[in-house]
Amino acid sequence: MIAALVNLTPGVGRTTLAVNLAGELALQGKRVALLDVDGASGVREWAGMRRRNELPALFDTVTITSAQLRCGLWGLGTSFDHVVIDTPARSSAAVRAALLAAETVLVPTPPDRSAIQRCAATMQLVVEALAAEPMLSASLVLTRAPEGVLVEPGTEAGVLGLRLPVSAVVVRQRLAFATSRNTGLLVPELEMAGRAEADVRGLVSEVFGLGSVPVAG
Numbered sequence: 001m002i003a004a005l006v007n008l009t010p011g012v013g014r015t016t017l018a019v020n021l022a023g024e025l026a027l028q029g030k031r032v033a034l035l036d037v038d039g040a041s042g043v044r045e046w047a048g049m050r051r052r053n054e055l056p057a058l059f060d061t062v063t064i065t066s067a068q069l070r071c072g073l074w075g076l077g078t079s080f081d082h083v084v085i086d087t088p089a090r091s092s093a094a095v096r097a098a099l100l101a102a103e104t105v106l107v108p109t110p111p112d113r114s115a116i117q118r119c120a121a122t123m124q125l126v127v128e129a130l131a132a133e134p135m136l137s138a139s140l141v142l143t144r145a146p147e148g149v150l151v152e153p154g155t156e157a158g159v160l161g162l163r164l165p166v167s168a169v170v171v172r173q174r175l176a177f178a179t180s181r182n183t184g185l186l187v188p189e190l191e192m193a194g195r196a197e198a199d200v201r202g203l204v205s206e207v208f209g210l211g212s213v214p215v216a217g
């Protein structure tokens, strides 16, 4: 599976999800490459922290330019079981290139109405790609959802007339995710992993069809 995380809005949690999806797949024994488009997504920084902490890589991180990605995956798609593509914010060139390469597209967004409204430009690119490529699939993934706030997947997207399905798994705002992003550790490597780990496993199961689906509330 080749999965791309795209959202032109900064700070929505693409890289946190990308490294943890790749990490969970690797922990399940899969050969995984995580692509850092234009070296600007945040993956390189995360992998650097991991190296400095002398932690095993677990999966390959590859920096690739948007221009290279537009020309294909250069064999990566056949050398790995799964390729996860992380994209930088505010780069429609990177998003377009990722959409060309991907089999499935995830648009991570916080679930509040204003964050979803800020996805409009991203959605436009995704909808165009879906029209051009019938085999491509895409979904919104609700991220950084405050704990305790009831999120009904699908509701906000419907209100705004967005046409993408919303993933069943909601990724919550949790300290373990922030710590993972800021230390180079993966969520399962943290003592506080708990329900964050369940969020990641649930999303891996939903997107890549692997493992059990322990969806935490």
Ligand SMILES: Nc1ncnc2c1ncn2[C@@H]1O[C@H](COP(=O)(O)OP(=O)(O)OP(=O)(O)O)[C@@H](O)[C@H]1O
Binding pocket: 009, 010, 011, 012, 013, 014, 015, 016, 017, 040, 041, 042, 087, 088, 089, 143, 144, 145, 171, 172, 173, 174, 175, 177, 178, 179, 181, 182
């Ligand atoms: N589920 C979460 N729970 C708590 N904090 C989170 C979560 N997801 C992301 N964060 C925090 O939000 C910030 C932005 O996350 P991240 O870097 O993953 O987003 P991004 O979309 O890749 O941003 P950028 O535009 O910088 O590439 C980071 O400080 C991270 O620790």
Ligand SMILES: [Mg+2]
Binding pocket: 014, 015, 016, 040, 041, 042, 043, 087, 088
């Ligand atoms: Mg990022």
